[in-house]
Amino acid sequence: MLPTYLVVALEPGRxxxxxxxxxxxxxxxxxxTAALFEVLKAAERGEPxxxxxxxxxLEIVDMRPRFGPSVTILGHVVLTVGICLVLQxx
Numbered sequence: 304m305l306p307t308y309l310v311v312a313l314e315p316g317r318x319x320x321x322x323x324x325x326x327x328x329x330x331x332x333x334x335x336t337a338a339l340f341e342v343l344k345a346a347e348r349g350e351p352x353x354x355x356x357x358x359x360x361l362e363i364v365d366m367r368p369r370f371g372p373s374v375t376i377l378g379h380v381v382l383t384v385g386i387c388l389v390l391q392x393x
Contacts, residue, residue, distance in 0.1 A: 318390075331363075331364075332366075332368065334366070334368075334369060335363050335364070335366055338363045338366070339360065339363050342356060342359050342360060342363070
């Protein structure tokens with residue numbers, strides 16, 4: 304299975320570290336995760352009502368992939384190479 308969520312933490316003067324996260328339930332793609340964070344940021348500001356926030360989250364879960372399987376795999380290759388270059392550029 305390809306990665307669905309990744310957090311890279313950078314601290315000044317220290318090497319980059321990878322913070323593994325455990326999947327609690329279901330699988331969200333990277334685009335869904337980004338959309339979910341937007342809803343969470345808006346909720347912190349108190350913008351959407353609980354009903355509106357719930358509706359938006361259900362829409363995010365039901366989002367169709369933007370690209371087909373071959374473009375998705377190519378994207379994961381590019382992402383992986385980029386992370387490798389950040390973690391170990393030599």
